[in-house]
Amino acid sequence: MKGLANKLSFYVSIILYLIFNLRLKGDGAGNIETVASLQATVWQIAQTAPYVAGFTYVVIAVLQYMSDGEKLPWDRRVRLFLAFGILAGLLFAIWEYAGVKE
Numbered sequence: 001m002k003g004l005a006n007k008l009s010f011y012v013s014i015i016l017y018l019i020f021n022l023r024l025k026g027d028g029a030g031n032i033e034t035v036a037s038l039q040a041t042v043w044q045i046a047q048t049a050p051y052v053a054g055f056t057y058v059v060i061a062v063l064q065y066m067s068d069g070e071k072l073p074w075d076r077r078v079r080l081f082l083a084f085g086i087l088a089g090l091l092f093a094i095w096e097y098a099g100v101k102e
Contacts, residue, residue: 010075020085021041021085052081059084
């Protein structure tokens with residue numbers, strides 16, 4: 001059962017990462033354009049992924065140093081990346097949408 005819960009929380013983290021980095025684009029009349037939203041979302045992820053990956057790399061290096069060189073499993077590394085990516089997506093969304101009048 002622990003394996004199933006672990007996999008489920010991993011997939012939920014991926015979905016949350018995509019939701020927090022989702023950027024909806026419309027035509028101004030309240031209609032959402034799918035292609036423009038997909039392009040904006042991919043652009044958002046492409047812009048933030050290098051910074052999130054770098055920050056994750058530093059955190060993983062510190063964690064490994066603190067544990068006398070013991071390496072973190074790959075799923076823990078990806079979970080750290082997703083957690084920092086969710087925070088970055090939230091902060092950029094607040095930055096982009098705060099005070100914007102449409």
